[in-house]
Amino acid sequence: MVLTTQLMFQAFQMLLVLALAPLLTGVVRKVKARLTRRRGASIFQPYRDLFRLMRKEAVIADNASWIFRSAPYLIFAATWVAAALTPTFRTGLMFSWSADLIVIVALLGSARFILALAGMDVGTAFGGIGSSREMMIAAFAEPAMLLAVFTVALVAGSTELSSIAAFMTSDAVGLRVSLALALFALIMVAIAENARIPVDNPATHLELTMVHEAMVLEYSGRHLAMIEFASFLKLLLYASMIGAVFAPWGLAEDGAGVARNALGVMVYLGKLLGAAILLALFETATAKMRVFRVPDFLGAALMLGFLGALLLFAGGRF
């Protein structure tokens, strides 16, 4: 009985992230449009886009290999699994112990590896430019991310997201400088990883500024739908992760009743809405930076993460 309930919760979370991911992107787009005094598309537009892409014929370049055709499914699967193992509305999901925070970061790394390969598969200049820049950004983002993870893990005494979230809700945590530094580092990394302004522009099709879009330029139809869906899921994952670690309120505990879980879902929706609005505000207020300024941006994230970790490693209680 306990097992079935747990399994149901896990399955529910898998479906929940799937259902909410396009909505989150839709809301961000809508808020951004309103902020720039446009009316903007409906918040459900991403769903329609996905359905449209699914129905369309896929055009594959002559030279594309099996990597190009299988990559979208693998990227989608890796991102989906990572998103399904991140606490959203409750902690202690059935399989949450199979991957800790480091594994979740690395899973996204696997997805990026495959995407970068797919970008180089056809043999055009655009795919290569995207892959090359993406891997450069990752080279700076990953250490920064890991240092932020170290900080959080040391405060909570665990790398398991469930345990971290549980610890963060307790009174033991208090206000800490290191956590604030880690939060900033994590947000900067999240912006870079999700190809948002100022690192990359998700709406652009001006080739010279593209990173993510350049890699997927050759994709169409159902393959593009999978990749788009994966990037929606990735944004949701980062929002949930930051939410679970730094704003863990309302998360239902393991063994809580249905009503408590329902409340958890409601709070989670609120957190996502908040994240969407903040992201849209930030994106509207900043300008895209040149690609070679990105290392400076991520270098700052790295320094913040390092400072945070250092405070904990050396100081103990900051």
Place this chain on the structure above:
Amino acid sequence: MNEAALQLMCVAAFLALAAASLAAGRRPHASAPLYLANAAIAATAFAVSVAALIGGRGPVLFDLPIGIPWIGAHFRADALSYFFLAVINFGAVAASLFAVGYGRQEREPHRILPFYPAFLAAMNLVLLADDAFTFLLSWEFMSLASFALVLAHHHDPENRRAAYVYLTMASFGTLALLFVFGLLAGPSGGYLFADIRSREFEAGLGGAVILLALLGAGSKAGLAPVHVWLPLAHPAAPSHVSALMSGVMTKVAVYAFIRIAFDLVGVSDWSIAAPVMLIGGATAVLGILHALMERDIKRLLAYSTIENIGVIFAMLGFAMAFQANGMATPAALAFVAALFHVANHSIFKGLLFFSAGSMLNATGVRDIEQMGGLIHRMRKLAPLFLIGCVAISALPPLNGFASEWLAFQAVLQSPELPQLGLKILAPMIGALLALAAALAAACFVRLYGVAFLGRPRGASAVEARDPDGWSLGAIAMMAALCVLFGLFPGVVVDAVAPVATLALGAPLAPQSGNQWLSIIPIDAAQSSYNPLLLFAFIAFSAILAAFVSRLSASHAYRRSPAWGCGFEPTGPQTQYSGASFSQPIRNTLGRIAFDAAESVDMPSPGDQRPATMKVRVRDLVWDAIYGRIATVINAISEKLNGLQFLTIRRYLSLVFATLVLLLLGLAAWS
């Protein structure tokens, strides 16, 4: 008959095979049976050592009345040697099987065949040696045998230079080890390892010994700054030997360091751990940055070996830091991470070097910028090579990530260390390891993307074909192990438990009882990782996604030319090349590491000459250390050159003056 004797019999068999190869090496078709014989002997040695390791056999001794009179040669096999014997002989089995097919392409097999079993014998001997003489003798034997193999294709002046640099560095390394054993034996001259173990070392002496061992073993393993020979020598040898040198011989050096630092001296001083950690972390980043700039596939892989060795030594440094402070479990965790990475690296580096050899045979070039599109031509090799690339990039769910994950868990234990210096160092090393892992991913995306994907960049890549069955079989075996070790890391962690007990006195908690085969290094509440479940999840989700899209989406697809932004399709030259792929990293991290700079010469409007761009990348380590040493030595020898053209009278007076000076010196001293 104990295990040590069995292993020694394998060594004797290798040596006999070397002698036989000397006689038969020039015959046509001799290489395949000889390599099969190598594989059979190595497989026997592997089976013996694995059985002993899993069976938890204690140390066994075996003495031979050969060598220096009244001392003899002493051999000993314990858990540490069993583990490394298993790693080395497995690498040897795979390399020999690969060479059964690969060796057919060899034009001068008689230059390789006799030295190959001798090299394997020497590596086995180093791991079995139980006194300083035997150890150093085997070590030199290993250096010389591999030197001969590096020189196998001696017509190429590059290879001759590589062999020369290798020999110089190998002599330097042995010199350092000579001092190590001199200090270890002390004035009493107890050169048996058993005598050395029973001695007490004060902190200063122990530290000096460990630093010298770091220099001596590190020069063989490829630690910066004594790594310079490695990217020259490893690629110069035939590919199966490159695989052995990169994947396996560097591990003998790791063994030597562990044997000296953990077993003979024993770690008691935390301050000695700091340089090991720092050098390891710096080596990892420097090695992979070099690999990112490289366009020769075998040199690229050799540089990536330097990175992995850096990771291994950084973890050993953490193990030393924990051990010196009496933190048994974290020390075991770091140590096990290092050993796991030793095994992993020997597997995927073997895979990658074998594949590189096959690609070299198929295309005739080592330059990845001349390859491209191999995925359409080497259809069987392509997925296997991809597994190797994913594994070495430390990505889940393959084996490279499993050891990397353990390493990060070990780093996370370091705030408990009492020393402030180590506390500051630990997150820095963690960040360096993360940077190295991210750069490794970039490096292997670049390698795979440029060599296997896209369109053929050179004429030779168009005609490439899959390698023969033996080569493919050896590569597939390694790929299978990458997956298996990745999915069942607990098995490996448990297998190396006796080694940790031997070196540190405490093993990691056994993993075999864990639910669902996860690995839980310290405590389930702290961290756990279950690659099997993760893999099942990803496979399930991917299949589900493909199934749903098959069910509901349009099945139609159409092939068409790639999108050229409305322009005519462009030629393969317009693809992203390896140099352009690494340009963003060259312009950021390369500025620091290589003093990299680009200068563009743009002709003014109306000018007809082509625009040019020059890229400067300097090897700062070479310039700062080796370049200077070479300059000084050159200057001195220029000065001394005059001495060779003197008259006989002058020579006689020189001899006389020297004699008088020496006698005077002697008189003054006594």
